[in-house]
Amino acid sequence: MQDFPNLFLIGPMGAGKSTIGRLLAAELSRDFVDSDHEIQDRCGADIPWIFDVEGEAGFREREQQMVDELTQRQGIVLATGGGAVMREVNRRALRDRGTVIYLYTTVEQQLKRTAKDRNRPLLRGNDREEILRTMFAKRDPLYRATADLIVRTDRRGPRSVVNEIVRRVGRLVNPLQCKA
Numbered sequence: 001m002q003d004f005p006n007l008f009l010i011g012p013m014g015a016g017k018s019t020i021g022r023l024l025a026a027e028l029s030r031d032f033v034d035s036d037h038e039i040q041d042r043c044g045a046d047i048p049w050i051f052d053v054e055g056e057a058g059f060r061e062r063e064q065q066m067v068d069e070l071t072q073r074q075g076i077v078l079a080t081g082g083g084a085v086m087r088e089v090n091r092r093a094l095r096d097r098g099t100v101i102y103l104y105t106t107v108e109q110q111l112k113r114t115a116k117d118r119n120r121p122l123l124r125g126n127d128r129e130e131i132l133r134t135m136f137a138k139r140d141p142l143y144r145a146t147a148d149l150i151v152r153t154d155r156r157g158p159r160s161v162v163n164e165i166v167r168r169v170g171r172l173v174n175p176l177q178c179k180a
């Protein structure tokens with residue numbers, strides 16, 4: 001696994017970027033970085049608080065700076081936030097600096113996986129399903145346009161997703177699977 005490039009996880013809220021990123025990094029003995037956690041640590045504030053104080057616009061500025069900084073590291077697994085792909089500059093940084101993996105899931109799964117978590121301010125509205133469907137329509141084409149690989153995470157556990165990523169990235173890096 002020496003030749004693995006940076007691996008950048010993109011996809012919607014609840015796709016499993018943070019969960020799978022941590023497992024994948026452990027599997028590959030890589031550093032794991034989560035853009036949202038990094039922003040929270042540096043601000044000493046959680047995501048909802050940042051949204052309350054600075055608005056979504058303030059959060060997106062911080063996110064852009066973080067994506068630019070973190071994608072310049074080497075040999076990492078990075079979990080981005082679900083909205084990172086909305087800025088072209090972020091999409092370019094991700095594409096140029098690593099292998100981008102779109103963790104795809106359905107809105108039904110997103111609803112279940114985000115039901116109890118109060119840390120996602122964009123899901124505060126009454127009709128979470130409508131919010132998620134509208135976001136999916138806007139963002140799915142951007143995830144697809146940015147990704148080198150698309151991996152489904154619905155109806156399967158994180159461990160199975162990690163195994164598929166390791167296998168498919170291995171093939172991208174070394175198509176014939178020859179020993180070095």
Ligand SMILES: Nc1ncnc2c1ncn2[C@@H]1O[C@H](COP(=O)(O)OP(=O)(O)O)[C@@H](O)[C@H]1O
Nearest residue numbers: 012013014015016017018019113153156157158
């Ligand atoms: N493949 C999966 N199957 C079932 N539950 C999952 C899966 N991936 C993540 N989860 C759960 O869904 C929730 C959201 O996952 P998270 O990693 O925070 O997603 P993201 O970072 O993409 O928003 C967590 O409770 C996590 O345990």
Ligand SMILES: O=C(O)C1=C[C@@H](OP(=O)(O)O)[C@@H](O)[C@H](O)C1
Nearest residue numbers: 012013014036081082083120121
């Ligand atoms: O989709 C989005 O716009 C967001 C997704 C969140 O990250 P996760 O995708 O890890 O939940 C977090 O960055 C913020 O609440 C905004």
Ligand SMILES: [Mg+2]
Nearest residue numbers: 017018036079
């Ligand atoms: Mg996350």
